[in-house]
Amino acid sequence: MSETFLVVGGDAAGMSAASKAKREAPDRDVVVLERSEWVSYGACGLPYYVKGEIDSLEDLVAIPADRFREERDIDLRTGHEATAIDREDSAVTVGTDDGEEYTIDYDELLIATGAGALEPPIDGLDATDVFTLQEMDAGRQLKEAVETGEYDRIGIIGGGYIGIEMAEAFRGRDIDVTLFEMRQHVLPPFGTSSAETVEDELEDNGVDVRTGTRVEAIDGDGSVEAVRTDSGDVPVDAVLVAAGVDPNVELAEEAGIDLGPTGAIATDEYGRTNEEAIYAAGDCAEMTHAVTGEPAHVPLALTANRAGRAVGATVGGDPTPVGDIAGTAVLKAFDREVARTGILDAEELRAAGFDPVSVTITSASRAHYYPGGSEIEITLVGDADSGRVLGASMVGREGVAKRIDPIATAIQSALTVEDVEYLDLSYAPPFGPTWDPVLTAAKVLNGKL
Amino acid sequence: MSETFLVVGGDAAGMSAASKAKREAPDRDVVVLERSEWVSYGACGLPYYVKGEIDSLEDLVAIPADRFREERDIDLRTGHEATAIDREDSAVTVGTDDGEEYTIDYDELLIATGAGALEPPIDGLDATDVFTLQEMDAGRQLKEAVETGEYDRIGIIGGGYIGIEMAEAFRGRDIDVTLFEMRQHVLPPFGTSSAETVEDELEDNGVDVRTGTRVEAIDGDGSVEAVRTDSGDVPVDAVLVAAGVDPNVELAEEAGIDLGPTGAIATDEYGRTNEEAIYAAGDCAEMTHAVTGEPAHVPLALTANRAGRAVGATVGGDPTPVGDIAGTAVLKAFDREVARTGILDAEELRAAGFDPVSVTITSASRAHYYPGGSEIEITLVGDADSGRVLGASMVGREGVAKRIDPIATAIQSALTVEDVEYLDLSYAPPFGPTWDPVLTAAKVLNGKL
Known part of the structure; x- marks a missing residue:
């Protein structure tokens, strides 16, 4: 019987690993569990999709699920969610969209569960018209909502990449935008000079930028009426929460996999966790920073693709370090x-x-x-x-x-x-x-x- | 009496060296001899000047001569040409535009004489309506000539940077262009794939590209009538010779300064020639190639600026290697x-x-x-x-x-x-x-x- 490489999560890291392992070791069974219907998608494209520059969510998909199955011979199971890892028995419990449950044995396991939208500790997040943009279906909901034309004013909580790209997207639809950032400047990892120029650019394009402003709650009665901050209320019709991301580590943590100092899954230079047969890669995992030599959590698309590919090579018999990161990033702001x-x-x-x-x-x-x-x-x-x-x-x-x-x-x-x-x-x-x-x-x- | 740093040539390498030396060692006398009236000019901008995108030759000058004299306290002598170096006496003979001659002593000397347009071994180069584009005044002559509107068809000899940029410039004035390159492809240092794409781009923009075609002569009776090649005559009204450049090494060679294997002036890691007190930098000098570790002659603007600046620092008391080169280059072709x-x-x-x-x-x-x-x-x-x-x-x-x-x-x-x-x-x-x-x-x- 051939060995099984089991991958949890079918986005950048997971599908890169699955593809590379299968190419390196065609005899191996490669199984991918993906809880949504989407694989290999470019979540980075969602702002442009909501803006209307990209017609269809399907356009964002690099490689459709069927091609992984048919051309690459990967056992890709969408709508299947890994719910528990049994390290003793080297098995994963899986729940399906149809309500079924089963277990699957693995010889090597990759945790590529990604990251989710970070929820700021404020009231009102469960109101209608409060959105995040971490997943494909969330992007669809947001686009459908803005296309109704019912939003004249949107508040964005968070002045990071997504907040700024979405400010451009909403302004492109002539929606008034107020952007709230609790720190003194947007884009903190970019330093003050660049951030100030971006703030000017946002203002020049009609975005009301409120830096140094802490959001305390989203007010409203079921639907959104205002963003309440430490310097007053701002009336809005909807809110996009873009306050950062949290690595999805529950599955790993419950199985006793070590997290690192950043809160993401700790890995060695090959992407291995503290369990020899279990790897982690992508937005859920740490990488080594080239400047400090220390673990860092900088969840970005290239890092996920690259680490996934390296793990796939290692599992496929060609031990390949995941490399270090420099935290390089770019964005377009108007x-x-x-x-x-x-x-x-x-x-x-x-x-x-x-x-x-x-x-x-x-x-x-x-x-x-x-x-x-x-x-x-x-x-x-x-x-x-x-x-x-x-x-x-x-x-x-x-x-x-x-x-x-x-x-x-x-x-x-x-x-x-x-x-x-x-x-x-x-x-x-x-x-x-x-x-x-x-x-x-x-x-x-x-x-x- | 303060020591004299004498610089021969007032373009990129020479003026960078003069400026840096004066900044590092303000007490030193820094004298620059420049045979033309132009200093610190961007010859790289000449194609865009001829095209008409830049109005005035003066616009190409990075820093005007007076600023070097007044703000930087450099003894800049335009219209003064160094005609001989006497190594024994550490003196240079100078001829002026007014027909005068004098000698000047140096403690350290930089030869930054640049490069001239390479003359291919063909007849007819002395005809009216034959141009080169290595110097500022040549650029002015060419622009004035094309602006008369008398040229319907121009032949360009050479498919390097200047030939291609000038093809774009002439097409921008609706002049028919035939470009002759004796090798199989334009831009030989770029490799075949890139060259073929550029050739397609040239053709798509109405340039008649004749690769693998050797020009044998420029025919005409005083003025230009045709370019004669090994595969037939092409009627033209004017010719631009852009067949490459030759380092200007006569002054150095006659003084017994060693040339390197490329034919340019040999230098060590500080830009020194075989004579301790004499440096060479810019288009007339060799640099070490990062790939081979061997001397190379790749005359480009950044190399000249950088090597000149390093020599200036060394002369000013801060020994600074000129660094190596990778031969990096870029051009716009339509x-x-x-x-x-x-x-x-x-x-x-x-x-x-x-x-x-x-x-x-x-x-x-x-x-x-x-x-x-x-x-x-x-x-x-x-x-x-x-x-x-x-x-x-x-x-x-x-x-x-x-x-x-x-x-x-x-x-x-x-x-x-x-x-x-x-x-x-x-x-x-x-x-x-x-x-x-x-x-x-x-x-x-x-x-x-």
Whole structure:
């Protein structure tokens, strides 16, 4: 009898692992349990779907379920939810949408249960017209609701990626938007300079940005009437809760799988948990951060895909580390691109033993004489002791999304700021000044180290 | 008496060196000899000037001559040409536009004489209506000539950067263009795949591309009538010679300064020549290539700026290596961006001791569901022995210019293809698929190594 690789969760990490394991070891039984009807979906596309730029939820799916079953020979079971792991017997209990229950034995198990929308500790979350956007069906509900035209004013709780992308989506439908962020700035991991530019961009596009504002409750009588905050009530017709995500760790925790310091599932360099035969990958699991060498929980799509694929290779017989992360991210906020990598927060860096020094410079997206250019603002952080690059953030109207990548590469290669100053980056007048903004930032920072 | 740092040549390398040396050592006399009236100009902008997108030649100047003199206290002498170096006496002979001659003593000397347009061995180059585009005044002459409206058909000799950018410039003025390239493809350092896409783009925009065609002469009676080739005559009204550049090494050579294997001036890691007190930087000098560790001559703007700045720092008392180069370059060819880094040529790589393996993949500039995306084609080359990344080329309609930079960074960091596969590059639906095209190329190549 062939061995069984059982995967719990059929999104990025789970399907990447299943596909890779089957390709590496075609004789192995690969079974995937997915509680919804959706697999391999791009939840990152939901804001654009709600905005109306993408017609159908199906468009977001990278590979349809049938192709996994037919072309890749994966036993993919949608509508099947893993409810318990029995480590002693190497078996998982499964409940189906039809109310049935069964157990399935595994030789190796991957927990890829993802993350759910974090629920802030406020009253009124169960009202009609309160939405989250972590899952596909939630996206459909929200789109259907906004398409009725009944919402004139929406409140967004949370100034992270989803909150900002959804502000753009709602404004695209001419809905008034108030965005509440309890911290002093939106996008905290991007640093203050980039965040302020994004806040200006949001305001310029008609979003009422309320930073430093704590939401206390969603008021209303069954349906939503207002967002109550520590600085007054704001009348709205609906609320999107985008306050962050929580790793889905209940299944693992109940089975005695160790969680790490971040609250996500602890893993080793191969994505293994404290149980030899059980792996975890994706939004439910920790990864090692390239800057600190410590566990971090940065749930992003590429990390999930990559860790899942590595686990699939390992299970398939080719031991493959999941690699480290730099926390690289980019988003579009109306007409701005804003990107980040590494760690910018001085307190966090000092706690990790660094002596961070930061500069913020303004450069240009094209040669000074080439028409149509615009400003790019870069914050670059380095370590005064070692000279290492620790983090960066940038914002601009063009040429930002991929300009963060050489800095991410530098961080994962442990380059110094001086090394970055000497990178041979591309130049032509339509695409930047001779000294790329990244190089200019490194030059200025190096002068301060 | 304070020491004199003498700089020959007032463009990128020369003015960077002069500025940096003066900043590091304000007491030092810094003298720059520039034979033309132009300093610190962006010759890279000339195609856009001729096209008409930039009104004035002065717009191309990064910093005007007076600012160097007044704000930076540099003794900048335009219209002064260095005609001989006397190493014995540490003195340079100078001829001025007014016909005067004098000598000037130096303590340290930088040769930053740049490169000139390479003259192909053909008859007819001295005819009226034959142009080059290496210098500012040549740009002005060409623009004035095309603005007369007398040219209906122009022939371009050479399918490198300038040839292709000028094809776009002439087409923008509705002039018929025939581009002659003696090799099998345009842009040889970019590899065949990218070159073919660029050739298609040129043809789609009305450029008659004649690859594998050797120009034998420019025919005419004083003015230009036709380009004579090994496959027939092509009638034209004017010719742009863009057959590459030659380092300006006469001054150095006559003073007994060593040239390297490329024919440019040989330098050590600080940009020093075989004479302790004499440096060379910019388009006239060699640099060390990050892939081979050997001298290379890749005359580009950033290299010149950077090497000049490093020499200025060294002369100013802060010994600073000029760094290595990856040969990174990008250009815009009508609606395509095409970029490269490292070395792609298999023969060249084998000669340097590598065992190159190459893949070409096609990916996308945006998530598959996000509107407006287009194809990005990437060729990635790695070494079968060490796994190292050796070179890359890519072409697409958007998102290419800066996507080459993480690969350039990887090459200068000696990363392997597997390292690149695990880079944490940025992702959001408007800017690429979850697996960035660079990562996909690395995945596919790694599978073949």
